[in-house]
Every structure is written in C-alpha cells, then in structure tokens.
Amino acid sequence: MADIFDLATTNLLSPVILFFVLGVAAALARSDLSVPEAAAKTLSLYLLFAIGFKGGASVAAHGVDARLIASLGAGVVLSFFLPFIAFGLLRVMTNLNRLDAAAVAAHYGSISIVTFVAATSVLESRLIDSEGYMVAVAAMMEAPAILSALWLVARGAPDGGRMDATLLREIMLNGSIVLLVGSFAIGAITGQDGLEKIASFIVAPFTGVLCLFLLDMGLVAGRGLREVRGQISMATVAFAVLMPLIGSTIGLGFGLLIGLSAGGVALMMVLSASASYIAVPAAMRVALPEANPSIYLTLSLGVTFPFNLTIGIPLYVAVASAIVGVN
Amino acid sequence: MADIFDLATTNLLSPVILFFVLGVAAALARSDLSVPEAAAKTLSLYLLFAIGFKGGASVAAHGVDARLIASLGAGVVLSFFLPFIAFGLLRVMTNLNRLDAAAVAAHYGSISIVTFVAATSVLESRLIDSEGYMVAVAAMMEAPAILSALWLVARGAPDGGRMDATLLREIMLNGSIVLLVGSFAIGAITGQDGLEKIASFIVAPFTGVLCLFLLDMGLVAGRGLREVRGQISMATVAFAVLMPLIGSTIGLGFGLLIGLSAGGVALMMVLSASASYIAVPAAMRVALPEANPSIYLTLSLGVTFPFNLTIGIPLYVAVASAIVGVN
Amino acid sequence: MADIFDLATTNLLSPVILFFVLGVAAALARSDLSVPEAAAKTLSLYLLFAIGFKGGASVAAHGVDARLIASLGAGVVLSFFLPFIAFGLLRVMTNLNRLDAAAVAAHYGSISIVTFVAATSVLESRLIDSEGYMVAVAAMMEAPAILSALWLVARGAPDGGRMDATLLREIMLNGSIVLLVGSFAIGAITGQDGLEKIASFIVAPFTGVLCLFLLDMGLVAGRGLREVRGQISMATVAFAVLMPLIGSTIGLGFGLLIGLSAGGVALMMVLSASASYIAVPAAMRVALPEANPSIYLTLSLGVTFPFNLTIGIPLYVAVASAIVGVN
C-alpha cells in the first residue's frame, strides 16, 4: 500500500506528468502557448517509431514466446468485448443516448498508445521488464472495438452506423497501426544490431520527447475541457474513471491467465484501461457522424487519459507487481 | 583586452555564430533556403523548454539564494526602466515620432531569449558558472517594458495606445513566458533526477539545435534587412548599437549590487542589452497598431540581435569576468 | 562476389532500407500514414546540415588534398556530360519525345543527396573511410546538368526551354546547395572543435533520423508509383535501372583517374549513378513546363532511387573496394 503511494508520488512528480499538467494549466488559463500541428504529428510518429522498434528488437533478443499468440488473441478479444461492458455501464449510469453511448464505448475498447508509452517508461524507470510484443498487442487492440460499437448501433437502428469496405480498410491500415506494426517488424528483423544503430535516436532522447508531447497533449486536453465546461454530467465523468478500473481488472485476469511477467500484466492492464483519442474519433466521424464528438473526446482525452497517467499507471504497476512478483 | 579579442574571435568562429551568418548571407543573396514555420516554432519551444528546465534543475542543485529575489526584482525594475532611457535616446538621436520611439523602446526594455541562450552557451564553453535562476529573471523582464511604452504614448496622446485586461493577460500568459517559467518550475521540482532523465534530449543536442535555429534567425533577419534597405536612418541604426551598450552597463551595475557571480553578472548584462523580437512585436501590433513594425523589427532583429551575438556577448562576458573575477 | 551478396543482404536488412520499404508498402496499400510536409522539409535540412558539416570537419582534420580540386572539376564535368548519355539512351531505348527526354536527362546528370547520405552511412558501418570533400563534389554536381538539358532542348526547338538570369540564380542558390556548401564551409572552419560541440546532434542520432526520412521518401515514392501505374513503358523503366549502372561506371573511371580512396571512388560512383528529385524537378517546371513531370519524377524517385538504395550502393561499394582495395 505504502508502495502504491510511493510509486504514485514518484510518478506524479516526474517531468513527464508535470509537463502534461503544465499544458492543461496553460490551456485553462487561456495562454496562447501551442505546439504546431506538424510538430505534434511528428512527435507522435516518433513515439510510434521508437516504441514499435524497441518492442520488436526486444522480441528478437528474448525469442518468440508461446505466450505471444495468446497475448495477441487476448488483445483482439478484449478490444471486441470491452465496448459491450462500456456500453452497458453508460446506458445504466448516464443518460447518453444509444448512439453516443456506442461511440464512447468504441473508444474504451480501443487503446491510447501514449498511455502505453508512458507506462513503459514508468516500468523502465522501476527496472521492471516486460514482454516486447506487448506493443504488437497494442496494435491488435486499436480496431476491433470499432466493429463492436457499430454492431451495437446497428442492432438498435438498422441504418444507424455506416460500415463499408473503405472504412474497414481505413481503420485497419490507419497510419498509427501501420507505423507501429512496421517498426515492430523492422525491430524484430534487425534485432540488437539495428537497435544499436539508432539507439541514440530512439532510446536516449525518448523521455525528453515524451515530455514535449505530453505538454501538447495537456494543451489539447485543457482546451477541450475549457470548451465543454458544464455540458457533461458528473455521472458521465464518473464513468470515465470507473471504466479504466474495470478494464484494467479484466486485463489483469487475461494477463495472469496467459502467464505474462509483472511488466506484461501491467501493460495488459494499461491497454485495457486506456481509451483511444486518435484512430477511433476519426472512424466515428465517418461511421457515426450523428454522435457528439465533444462527449467522446472529453471523456477519453480529458478524463480517462489524465486519470491513467497520474493514478492509473502507478496503480496497475503496483497491483501487477504485487500479484505476479518482480524478480 | 587581449582576452576580449580572443574571446570575440572564438565566439565569431563558433558554429552557432557562423550558422547565423550563413542565414543572413543566404537571405541577402535571395537564396530560397528557408526553415518551415512549424519547425522554427518547434525549435523555439525546444530552446525555452531546455533552458528553463536546466535553470530550474540548477536552482534545485545549488539551493535558493537570498539573491534570487533581488535578481527577480532587479529584472522587473530594469524592464520598466530601460524603455525610458531608450525613448529619451531615440527622441534625441533620431527623428522617430513619439509612437515609433515608444514602440522601439518597449523592445529594448524586454529581452531576447535566444540572445540569453547563446550567452549561456558561451559561458558553458568557457566553464563559467552562473545562477540558474537567471532564466527566471529573463521571464520577469519580458513584459513590464510594454507597460512603460504604453504609458509613454498615453502621456503624449490620451487615446494613443490601447491597453486592456485582455491584452494584459495575453502579455503575462504569452506562450514563451508560460513555457519558460513552467519548465523552470518543473526543473526545480524534479531536480537532478529529472534532469538525468531528459539530459540526452535537452543537454547533449542543445548546441546543434541552437545552430539550426540561428540559421533560421539569420534567414529571417537577412530577409528583413533586404526589405528595409535605405528606409532607416543611420542615426536609428546607431541607436540599436548604442542602446545595448548602455543597457548592459546598467545591468552590470545591478548585477554587482546584488552580488551575482561573474556568469550571473554577464547574463544580467545580456538581458539588459538584448531586445525582444517575438512577444513585444505582437503586443505592439495590438496596442500601438499605428507604429511602424519594420522599424522596430529591423532594429531589434536586424541590428541589435547580431550585434549582441557577435560582439556584445563576448564583451559582456569579458567585462563581467574582469570585474567580478572567475574562480 | 560472395562479398557483394553479403553486403547486399546486410544492406537490404538494415533499418534504413526497411523503413523505405515500409513507406512504399504503406503507400501502395493506401494507408493514410504520412509525414507532415514541414517535418519532411526539416528532416531534409537536418541531413544537409549534418552531412555538410561532417564533410567540412573531415577536410579540416585530414588537410586539403591536391585531389580536392580535381574531384570538384570531375563533378562539374560529369554533371554536364551525363545528361548527353542519358538523352541519347532515352532517344534510342524509349519513345519519349525530345522534351521529356531532355528533362529526364537533366535529373540523371544531377544528384540525389539522400542516396549520397545513405552511401556514406553504408561506408561508415563498413568502416571504409572516404574523402570529406565528396560532399562538396555533390554540391557541384547539382546544377550543371540543368544547363545541358536546356541546351539539348534549345538545339531542337529554339524557343523550347526558358533559361534566364533569374532561373540561373535560383538554381545556383537553391536552398539545398546553399545549406550543403555553407555547412561544409562552417565544418571546415570550425574543425574537430566545432564538430565536438554539435556531434550529439549531427552524429549520434543521424541514422535514426535517416530512417524516418526514408520512411517518408518511401511514402512519397509509393504514392507516385500508385498514380502512374501503367503510364510508363517498360523500356523507360529499364532506362532508369541501366543509367545508374552506366553513370556509376563513368564515375568509377573518374574516381580511379583522380586517385581517390575506395570510399571516395564509391561515392563518386554513387553521385554519378543517382538522379535528382528535388532541385531539378523544380527547375524543370520553370524552364520546361511542357515536359511531363510524372515521367521524370517516377523514374528518378520511383525507380532509380530505390534501385540505388537497395542494389546500387552495395554494388558500387563492393566494386570500388575490390578495385582500389581497402586498407
């Protein structure tokens, strides 16, 4: 318990979190501080590139594990399955209509890669190892949740959601997935040799770049929060805190079942707990244009993301370490 | 004396200065070399982030000093006070009207953070320590000069300048100040621990990034100079060389009074000598739209900035070292 | 021979090449993965800055060589001369009209700096030294080919091509040349001292940045290939593979004649073999607007660039090493 608090404090006072807080504060205070769109997009390409490559190189180093397939499968199942829980909760807890509830649910089945990145950097600083292929699990979890959400909508209103071949291809081949999986594959192919060649680009400056990116995320989240003040009910906000706790518990179960390491279990919890704010929102604008974007963006980026970043990650890491044990 | 020349030559032949010169030359020769706006803005975010954080971490390491408060106070006083000297000089030396003179004066009371950054990197390469909180002094000096300038205008023509609550908030919360102060605070909170985590992002590549940024500044300055050829009197140009000498002398006095180290005194001189070309111009466009921007931009970015970069900084460092003595 | 295959495989499985392949694959699969324009431009500025500076610093370290002048001269001669061979080949092998053939020929006389950069990084990883001034030779070879192409057009149709003083200045002072030559000069002036100051910006992360840049080049090349499917004859494609082989052979001759090291000969071959896709296309749009850009861009960026990257470079390095011998 003391350990959790200790971990939480260390986490809260890390530069990474503090820059996020700075961003939120600056946006709420209406400062004109801003990161150019091109820079934000590039920082996010960098993070995908680095995290994918490092995951692949680590798989190359530690060998492929029987658990890899099980983990990928678990990821797909979780992503399909979590939206149903989220949808049920939303319909019970909040007054969101079917469409908005389904759109929100899609976000919680999918994942936030920055939350994942932040968690790996906490694990690293705690010297806790994790399976390199968890980054591939992250990629597997991006898309299935969208299908579940559209199915939930279609059940209620036959012409509610639009899913067609084009959209399916767009979702499966969206830039984040392609870069993450591609870098993972290249990392796996080129291994330690490849990693050494580019380590001073993707390893050494990583945390610093993450700080800058989280400053931007804080600015965007803070701007969003300023906009929606008072438009979203407390019950809806409560969902955005409850759902990651439920998600992470289910993720914990899957992680233990598969027999992952403490770090792997923690990451499985983080993935299940996190909510998408890039790929899914774009898909929702195409497939469910009538759903209100400010609801799902606020919950995912404005509430769940900061919750996971500050409280969630240290909690999941502590729980996973306590149950699995860190060697 | 020999030391000053030596320092000046070393400085002039450093990559940082030479890239600035390359930029000016390319612009004057009408090369289409250019740095994308988003890149220039991002480089400048990086410099603010790095310099702020390093300053904060250094304060955390060396402890808070009784001189900190005095220095911050000195910064505010200097920023309020220097515009009056600048204004007086301009009205005597040049034929600028009241409005243009006040607008120019605001720039010279405020500061140029890149000049400050370049000076810290000269100090570092000379192994001269300086107080980490000088970066906070820089932040304090950004805004007050604007108020002085508007007061100077208002005295002459009651409805001359526009200052309202919105503008005041914009000035105090402008992006550069928020990022600089925020990074400083985060550096101070997370200390050496935090610095270690991101050192390979903000320390190691710093000088290289500064080169690229100064290339861009050179391009912008050179383009400006090409535009205004012959529109600005020699007397006005002379002001832009004289004023940093006067400013730095006053800064020297304050620095000695407070009892700063040689490096701290040099930085106080640099801050007093430098002229803003980002925050103040934007504020002037809002508050004194009738003032001619090409005058203040040319003086600040086209004359005073290169003067400080090439001659000013080595001079101030040499004077400060000679008077205070470097241990 | 075994050595060539070995080198080719190592090269093909290096992260740099694999990221290019990832880019091409993503574009062909119509993924929306993309690098912001500002980021791509900035990455390219970084590469020019780094490669130029390192070349200059190396010249400062190893001293100026009698071969420097000869190499620069050879570069100019090659750039003037290669377009005639390319033009002849195109008129014989393909059904391109005079205008399109001349425009394509201009590209093959000029050079691709990224191909050059990729080759230097192969040399480095093989620990083969090369003359630092080869980067200056690269700069010399950018422009002359354009004049040859315009002369070829003018011979056929008096008012075919437009060359005027403005265009000439634009070509000679285009951003890439100015930054490359400028950085080279600054590297030569500041030498090892300067290099040390910025090494952790331009040396350490270099290969990683190159990966990201080649991902982008792959995306652009792949998008281009998708667009032109079936519009370009097989014979034209064959030219784009044959010409680098011819070019590199001629480059080999010049390199041996001058007495360059194995690395220098390899780079001379690479320069002769590579085709421009930045400076020359822009010049062609101005000077030969009637020439079809999709032909020259597809050949240069879609065929020759990947050919050199994957097969050409290891081949040229192996040949140069075999003939000159690596100490």
Next chain:
Amino acid sequence: METHKAKRVAIIIEAPMERRLTNALTEAGVQGYSILPVLGGSGRSGQWTREGQVGRSGMMQVVCIIRPERLDTLLEAAFKVVERHMGVVTVSDCEVLRAERF
C-alpha cells in the same frame, strides 16, 4: 482578356471525410479540384483549432471551379457525402481564363 462564366464551389468538410468527398467528385466527372487547409473555426458544434492536434480532425476545404452546366451534378454528388456531416457548401459565380480547361 477573354474570360468565361464558371461556378466556384467551396465545400468545408470534416477532415476524415475528405477522401470520400474527392472520390465522389471524381466519380461525378469533376475534372479538377484543390484542397485548402482550414486552421480552426466555430459553428453549431462549437469551436475547434488545428493547433497541437495529432489525429485527422477538424475541417478541410475543397474548392472546384466548374462550368455552370455541370453544377447540379457536382452538388448532388457532394451533398450525398456531406449530408449527415458537419460542413458548409457555398457556390459563387466567377469568370475563368482558359475555359477550355474546365
């Protein structure tokens, strides 16, 4: 100089719908269009800005210059795409040089 009557259609549409719109235009036989950036804005669904955004969010603008007689075909094709979406469709009169190109 000789100019010819034409219509300028400007469609502000959500970025994730851009490719669908341009595909629809192409299918409807539109010969040319240009895509212009939008940095931010405000409307019934609130305020937005592109600053710091990572995903494909916000609005874009697609501009088509076409012959007056082809306007209706274009508008119908465009309307099918924007129908359920945020966005603004405006049409204005203009004159073009080199009318043979349209």
Next chain:
Amino acid sequence: METHKAKRVAIIIEAPMERRLTNALTEAGVQGYSILPVLGGSGRSGQWTREGQVGRSGMMQVVCIIRPERLDTLLEAAFKVVERHMGVVTVSDCEVLRAERF
C-alpha cells in the same frame, strides 16, 4: 439542388488580432466562421512571409458565410476591430446548401 442566397465575408487581418476579431464576431451573434492560413503577401506596409517565423506575426484570414440580412451587423463588428489595423475586408455574394444552418 435548392440553394439560398448568402454573403461570404473574408477578412484578412493581422495574426495578433485574430482572437479579438473572432470574439467580436461571436458577440455580434455570428454563428460560424472558419480561419484560413495566409502564407505571405504584400501591401502598403511591404512584403512579408511566414517562412521561419517564430512569433504570432503576419496575417490570417477569417471567413464567414452569413444570411444577407445579418451582413451589416457583422461588418460593423468587424470594422471596429480592423479599423486601426492592417487588413482587407471583402464581401461577395454566394449561394448555400442547407440554409437552415446559417
């Protein structure tokens, strides 16, 4: 397709004034606007470009589509902001789909 008459107001204004302008528009009851980038230009006060700029400099463009009867309110609100500033205000006729949105 059915279209309705509207006005397109395009205001090129100095970047540091952008927020003041959009605030003034909002206060004047304007329901929607879009902000478009301007990369450079030339005018009585000389030439400028956004290239390599670090601060909030140069011009931006704010575009509003409004019902004709609301034009004067908008222009008055806009004029108060641009009055002492560089900038260009143009108004043109256009037609809109989905007029109920304006």
Next chain:
Amino acid sequence: METHKAKRVAIIIEAPMERRLTNALTEAGVQGYSILPVLGGSGRSGQWTREGQVGRSGMMQVVCIIRPERLDTLLEAAFKVVERHMGVVTVSDCEVLRAERF
C-alpha cells in the same frame, strides 16, 4: 456600411512559379496580394498532395483584390506568367471596405 465594388482574382499556380508571378504583379502595379497554401488537388495532370514533400512542388494560390478598372492590366501580367504552366485563374466580383486602400 459603405462598400465599394472590386474584383477578386485568384490564381492557382505551380509553386516554383510563385515568385515570378508576384514579381510580374508588382511590375504591373498591383498594390497588394496574399499567398494562400494549397494542400493538394487534382487536374488534367493527375492528383498531387503536399504530404511528405521536400522540394518546392505542388500548387500555391495568389489572391489579389483590385479596383475593377485595373483588372485587365493584372490579367495580362498574370497570363504571361501562367501561359505555359498548369494553373487556374478565376475572377469574381466583390465589395470592399476602405476602398481608398486599393
């Protein structure tokens, strides 16, 4: 508010020709223009996008607001530059505030 008739000329032109066009406009006595970005598009010469581009490629847009009586001078100057090049030249009517500035 009082407005005055003017013409809005918008020229979409290849990026490498931009400087030549603005120089030609300046020589023809045009007092002001703005340069707007174009992100991508499609035309007789195929599709293009600015994404990931390194060189000076693609199209730009130059917009001039001028007095009606100066239209022909401008068009002639512009036409000389765009003549052999890709590009679209459109002219439309508009009204301006502060006509003394044009």
